[in-house]
Amino acid sequence: MKIKGTLIGFTAILMWSLLALMTAASGTMPPFQLSAITFAIGSLPGIILLAVRPERLKLLRQPAKVWLTGIGGLFGYHFLYFTALRNAPAVEAGLIAYLWPLFIVVGSALLPGERLRWYHLAGAVSGLAGTVAIVSRAGISFEGTYLVGYGAAFLCAFTWSGYSLLTRRFEAVSTDVVTGFCLATSLLSLICHLALETTVWPANGGEWLAIIGLGLLPVGAAFYAWDYGVKTGDIQILGAASYAAPLLSTLILVLFGFAEPSLRIALACLLITGGAVLAAKDMIFNRRKRETAPAE
Numbered sequence: 001m002k003i004k005g006t007l008i009g010f011t012a013i014l015m016w017s018l019l020a021l022m023t024a025a026s027g028t029m030p031p032f033q034l035s036a037i038t039f040a041i042g043s044l045p046g047i048i049l050l051a052v053r054p055e056r057l058k059l060l061r062q063p064a065k066v067w068l069t070g071i072g073g074l075f076g077y078h079f080l081y082f083t084a085l086r087n088a089p090a091v092e093a094g095l096i097a098y099l100w101p102l103f104i105v106v107g108s109a110l111l112p113g114e115r116l117r118w119y120h121l122a123g124a125v126s127g128l129a130g131t132v133a134i135v136s137r138a139g140i141s142f143e144g145t146y147l148v149g150y151g152a153a154f155l156c157a158f159t160w161s162g163y164s165l166l167t168r169r170f171e172a173v174s175t176d177v178v179t180g181f182c183l184a185t186s187l188l189s190l191i192c193h194l195a196l197e198t199t200v201w202p203a204n205g206g207e208w209l210a211i212i213g214l215g216l217l218p219v220g221a222a223f224y225a226w227d228y229g230v231k232t233g234d235i236q237i238l239g240a241a242s243y244a245a246p247l248l249s250t251l252i253l254v255l256f257g258f259a260e261p262s263l264r265i266a267l268a269c270l271l272i273t274g275g276a277v278l279a280a281k282d283m284i285f286n287r288r289k290r291e292t293a294p295a296e
Contacts, residue, residue, distance in 0.1 A: 002234055009229015009238045015222035017248030021256060022218065025210035029200050031082045032193035034211065039074070039186035041215025042223065046179025059174040066173055070181035073163025074223065075188045080156035088149020092142055096153035098131055098246065103161035104239030105279070111168055111235070120236045123279030127243025130271030133264050134250050164230050164239075171231040178224050240279030243272045 026034065050056055084093040105124040109116035142150065193199070202208045214220075229238055247268050253259040 002232065005229050005231065005233030006237055007233070008225050009233045010241055012222040012226035012229060013238075013242055013245050014248065015217045015225070016245045017252060019214070019218040019245075020249045021252050021258070022210045022214045024253075024258060025206065026214060027200075027202050027207040027210075029202065029207075029211070030193060030197035031078075031085075032189045032197055033199060034214070035078050035082075035189035035219075036186050036193055037211060038215035038219040039182045039189060041212060042220030043179050043182035043186065044215075045220065046176060046182070046224070050176070050179065056174075056176055059176045060180055062173055062177055066170055066177065067180070067184075069163060069166045069170070070177060071184045071188075073159060073167070074181050075185040076159045077156055077163070078185070078189070079192065080152045080159060084149045084153035084156055086149070087152060088146035092146070093149050093153040095132065096150055097156045098243075099128070099154070099157040100161040100164075101239045101242035102128055103157055104164050104242070105236050107161055107165045108236045108239065111165065114236065116236070117282075119278050119281050120240065123240040123275040123277075124243070126275030126278065127240055127272045130268040130275065131243050131246050133268040133271065134246050161239075164226070164235070167227060167230050168235055173231075175224055175227045175231075178227050182220070182223065234280070237276070237280045241276040244276060247272045 023034075029037075050060075081097055084097060087093075102124045105120050106116065108114045108120075202211060247265075250259060250265055250268070254261050254265070
């Protein structure tokens with residue numbers, strides 16, 4: 001069950017790796033407008049399931065703390081991320097925001113039944129180093145004038161890691177509730193869009209396809225998979241493996257001609273892959289021992 005949950009959780013990381021490519025292909029739509037539309041699309045699979053199986057509607061009756069955690073995690077993360085990008089350079093803000101996998105690994109020590117080992121922490125730090133290698137091609141420079149943006153990025157990392165860890169405590173809560181989280185995030189994003197942005201619609205069918213793809217995968221199915229993964233899988237492995245998302249995202253951009261291959265990307269690949277394997281040491285090698293153990 002734990003291996004299955006971990007693998008399903010990892011599919012969320014794979015889907016998040018498509019985020020940069022699909023966002024780049026979606027045109028110039030403002031971020032909150034894009035968030036409102038894609039989260040509405042992301043809620044559709046859950047709505048369809050509930051329509052087909054209305055008896056599952058009772059699974060949405062959850063305590064207020066569950067709803068506050070879910071909506072705060074999904075909307076809070078995106079609100080803070082957009083705020084960070086508007087108030088600080090994208091490279092530095094993105095790097096700070098991507099502290100969340102490390103926070104998950106360290107914070108997992110507070111969860112019941114979990115123990116933080118040195119190789120979990122080392123794997124997460126290795127992944128962070130790989131992410132630095134990816135984003136620092138033009139150098140990194142933290143300046144005091146961008147403290148608001150840096151602060152928002154740090155809160156962004158803290159929000160998503162906190163959401164992921166608290167979700168683990170709600171392991172008895174059905175993943176169906178993610179449908180409600182997506183709908184609420186869409187509505188709140190729409191409010192922010194109307195208050196802060198000018199509406200821009202896609203210019204062609206290709207941009208619409210990219211937006212639909214965003215809603216179905218990285219801003220849709222990924223959140224359902226992540227919810228299931230952190231509840232039933234190995235959250236420490238998922239935390240360390242999450243650094244694969246920026247690496248895979250970069251490799252996809254290279255494949256589609258949006259970026260150039262380099263030794264820096266190869267180094268990042270080595271650091272992130274090695275870190276993920278190190279963090280998953282117990283799951284990988286203990287399973288092999290069980291498979292090769294002689295039958296009694």
